[in-house]
Amino acid sequence: MEARLSGKAHKYGKNVDTDVIIPGKYCNIIDPVELGKHALEGLDPEYTRKMKTGDVIVAETNFGCGSSREVAPIAIKGSGTSAVIAKSFARIFYRNALNIGLPIFESEAAVDGITDGDEIELEPATGKIVNRTKGQTYQAAEFPPFMRSLIDAGGLVPYVEKRLAESKK
Amino acid sequence: MGMTLTEKILARHAGLERVEPGQIINANVDLVLANELSAAVAIGVMRGIKGADRVFDRSRIALVEDHFVPAKDAQSAKLAKLMKDFAIEQEIVHFFDVGRGGIEHVVLPEEGLVAPGELIVGGDSHTCTYGAFGAFATGMGSTDIAAAFVLGEVWLKVPASIKLVYNGKLGPMVYAKDLMLRTVGELGIDGATYRAIEYHGTTVDELSITGRITMANMAIEAGAKNGIFHADAKTIAFVKERTNRDFAVDRADHDAVYERVVTIDAGSLEPQVACPHTPDNVHPISEVAADNVSVDQVFVGSCTNGYIEDLRIVAKILDGKKIASNVRVIVNPGSQKVWMQAAQEGVLTTLAAAGCVVNTPGCGACFGGHMGTLGDGERAISTTNRNYVGRMGSPKSEVFLASPATCAASALSGRITDPRVLELAGV
Numbered sequence A: 001m002e003a004r005l006s007g008k009a010h011k012y013g014k015n016v017d018t019d020v021i022i023p024g025k026y027c028n029i030i031d032p033v034e035l036g037k038h039a040l041e042g043l044d045p046e047y048t049r050k051m052k053t054g055d056v057i058v059a060e061t062n063f064g065c066g067s068s069r070e071v072a073p074i075a076i077k078g079s080g081t082s083a084v085i086a087k088s089f090a091r092i093f094y095r096n097a098l099n100i101g102l103p104i105f106e107s108e109a110a111v112d113g114i115t116d117g118d119e120i121e122l123e124p125a126t127g128k129i130v131n132r133t134k135g136q137t138y139q140a141a142e143f144p145p146f147m148r149s150l151i152d153a154g155g156l157v158p159y160v161e162k163r164l165a166e167s168k169k
Numbered sequence B: 001m002g003m004t005l006t007e008k009i010l011a012r013h014a015g016l017e018r019v020e021p022g023q024i025i026n027a028n029v030d031l032v033l034a035n036e037l038s039a040a041v042a043i044g045v046m047r048g049i050k051g052a053d054r055v056f057d058r059s060r061i062a063l064v065e066d067h068f069v070p071a072k073d074a075q076s077a078k079l080a081k082l083m084k085d086f087a088i089e090q091e092i093v094h095f096f097d098v099g100r101g102g103i104e105h106v107v108l109p110e111e112g113l114v115a116p117g118e119l120i121v122g123g124d125s126h127t128c129t130y131g132a133f134g135a136f137a138t139g140m141g142s143t144d145i146a147a148a149f150v151l152g153e154v155w156l157k158v159p160a161s162i163k164l165v166y167n168g169k170l171g172p173m174v175y176a177k178d179l180m181l182r183t184v185g186e187l188g189i190d191g192a193t194y195r196a197i198e199y200h201g202t203t204v205d206e207l208s209i210t211g212r213i214t215m216a217n218m219a220i221e222a223g224a225k226n227g228i229f230h231a232d233a234k235t236i237a238f239v240k241e242r243t244n245r246d247f248a249v250d251r252a253d254h255d256a257v258y259e260r261v262v263t264i265d266a267g268s269l270e271p272q273v274a275c276p277h278t279p280d281n282v283h284p285i286s287e288v289a290a291d292n293v294s295v296d297q298v299f300v301g302s303c304t305n306g307y308i309e310d311l312r313i314v315a316k317i318l319d320g321k322k323i324a325s326n327v328r329v330i331v332n333p334g335s336q337k338v339w340m341q342a343a344q345e346g347v348l349t350t351l352a353a354a355g356c357v358v359n360t361p362g363c364g365a366c367f368g369g370h371m372g373t374l375g376d377g378e379r380a381i382s383t384t385n386r387n388y389v390g391r392m393g394s395p396k397s398e399v400f401l402a403s404p405a406t407c408a409a410s411a412l413s414g415r416i417t418d419p420r421v422l423e424l425a426g427v
């Protein structure tokens, strides 16, 4: 199970799309660290300069809308960002984030309660979000059971390996 | 209780009698698609899966080089080569390099790789385009695509469906693109998240296959998982011309359950424009044109509007005229076949004579990749599907989305222009 994550909150608005998370011109990069240097560049060119490893992106509704580019969550993870908290996520981004192991938390209360710069502590296993600056605790929406089992299995790759092994028996 | 069109296709591919919205299913896929960007990541993931050395079926995978090709730089060439080498190694039947393909979503239907009732997943969000043919098609990220390459199946959550009903006859210079822009404007960019869109009504029955492609293509712009039309005689004729394989034509049940029904009066619709910086910031052309918005670039192309029908509309408007001196017009035919047909019909000559540059088929400027990237402070009107900040280049540029006719009219005047003005002037 993932360890605790903690860092400062960087707060953004609604509909943060994949074009601003990682602009198209960088989509020919596959190295996570290289991609990470351009995370959120289209939205906040200062992001990678002002953030520190462990920091958390907090956003309103429909985070990650737009293209299916898996390099979007990879860039966020590659930048050292530990997680994204949003009121809701776009469908493909949600799936991609789980597949590549970027922790995501869905919580209206957390997004409303957190101010830019707050110190946040997260427990991916339980969905607990602690705002140390404000002394508040929020609970993220639970993952549907099937997804929980995928996460617990370590993601989609181990799941596929299990299926392959079964079919070869 | 009956099932929607999407539910029927999903149930059959999951080997189930019926499915309900919210249910998680394991479904067999008929085709898995990737381009050089999504494939590069997917191939890397597949290499890391123990026991996965072969794809599940080399004839059910389509790999199309389209985003940064012909390679824009050495890094892009590396990704293109990575996919090509994989195609050779795995003996992939449907591999399309430049000169034989074009934009993935234009190529697959052309090549008969899409048929009604099929289930298609692709490493590109506009995979939903194939809903135009009555198929269930959805975009996914590279890890999901890697899993599909290997297993030939995917896990899916059955989406609830939204029924869109369009009635009325489209006026002059009003097209499928205008209908769909209006729709995205009504629903909002997250209005159909986790949902299926099912298109109905007399207006869409009348649409050509290309018109339906334009509409299904932009289902994702409302956040939808898929957008789907019922296959009719037009669809079946199109598909049978291109493939001999059997397919099933499904219909939604009369008592199918929809989460919402939205009716759109198409008869009174005027041309629409999505203003910066979201595809749902949609306004009627009369409002936008009244602001006298000058443009630096007009782009005609993409998987939304890069088809022969689209190029013909533009050529007809530009025929014998010159584009305005303040504007450059970039045309990307959607595929090699579209390019060839446009050449044979004289469409390319008409466009070039008017002052347009005709690029090689591919995505090109659509996503700010290459061949028409916008600079700081530049403004474009484009037939593409997205206008997020920086979509076509600089984060300080602006993109307006419109139909090929509106783009052509704007090319002539150098500012965003109502194409119906041309109609009145007898153009």
Ligand code: SF4
Pocket (backbone or CB within 6 Å): B066, B067, B103, B104, B105, B124, B126, B301, B302, B303, B304, B362, B363, B366, B367, B384, B385
């Ligand atoms: S044309 Fe544009 S929207 Fe279509 S696949 Fe290419 S980049 Fe994506």
